Amino acid sequence: MDLFDFSPREIKDLVVSVLVITLIFSYPNLSIFNILVGLFAVGLGFVCHELMHRFVARKYNAYSEFVAWYEGLLIALILKLILGFTFIAPGAVYIYKDYLTVEEEGIISLAGPLTNIALAIGFIILAKIIPVLINIGIYGALINIWLAGFNMLPIPPFDGSKVLRWNPLIWAVVAIPLFIFMVFPGLLFRFIF
Incomplete structure (x- = not known):
C-alpha cells in the first residue's frame, strides 16, 4: 500500500480543512501575515x-484516508465568529482493516500527538536560533502542544482514549505533561528561554 497515494477527495478534504x-x-x-503564519x-x-x-495505519496494512467533517468545520467557524470560542472537529483519518489489535490502534492513535510534540520542539528550536521568528516559533509551539494535548483527552473518539486503552502508562507519560503545558503555557517556555 503506497503511503503517498491520495485520492482526489482526500486532497480536497485536507485543503478545505486546513483553510477553515x-x-x-x-x-x-x-x-x-497572520493568515500565512x-x-x-x-x-x-x-x-x-x-x-x-x-x-x-498503512504500515499495519490498513487502508486509511482523511475524511473532512464539513458540518464540524461549519460549527467551528460559527462558534468562532459568533462566540469567539475555538473548538474544531475537522474530520478524521478513517481506517479500514478487518482487525486491528488494541496495540496497533493505540500506536496509530499515538502517532498524531507525538508528531505535534515533535513539531512543537521544532518551533521552539526555530524561535531560539532565528530570533526574528520568535513569535512564529512560540505560536507554532503553543498550537502544536494544544493540538497534541486536546487529542490526548481520554474521551472517545479522541486519540487519548485509544492510547489509554492500549497502555495507561504511555498515555500518562505523554498526556499529563501536555495537559500541564496547556493549562500553564508559560512553563513550557521557562525551560527554554
Missing part, C-alpha cells in the same frame, strides 16, 4: 498529525 482551521485560528486578526503553524500541525495516523 487557519481562518478560525487567525480570526479576528485576518491580516495577510496560521497556514504554516496550524496547517502544518493539523496536516502532519492526520497524515501520521494515516502513514502508521
Whole structure:
C-alpha cells in the first residue's frame, strides 16, 4: 500500500480543512501575515498529525484516508465568529482493516500527538536560533502542544482514549505533561528561554 497515494477527495478534504482551521485560528486578526503564519503553524500541525495516523495505519496494512467533517468545520467557524470560542472537529483519518489489535490502534492513535510534540520542539528550536521568528516559533509551539494535548483527552473518539486503552502508562507519560503545558503555557517556555 503506497503511503503517498491520495485520492482526489482526500486532497480536497485536507485543503478545505486546513483553510477553515487557519481562518478560525487567525480570526479576528485576518491580516495577510497572520493568515500565512496560521497556514504554516496550524496547517502544518493539523496536516502532519492526520497524515501520521494515516502513514502508521498503512504500515499495519490498513487502508486509511482523511475524511473532512464539513458540518464540524461549519460549527467551528460559527462558534468562532459568533462566540469567539475555538473548538474544531475537522474530520478524521478513517481506517479500514478487518482487525486491528488494541496495540496497533493505540500506536496509530499515538502517532498524531507525538508528531505535534515533535513539531512543537521544532518551533521552539526555530524561535531560539532565528530570533526574528520568535513569535512564529512560540505560536507554532503553543498550537502544536494544544493540538497534541486536546487529542490526548481520554474521551472517545479522541486519540487519548485509544492510547489509554492500549497502555495507561504511555498515555500518562505523554498526556499529563501536555495537559500541564496547556493549562500553564508559560512553563513550557521557562525551560527554554
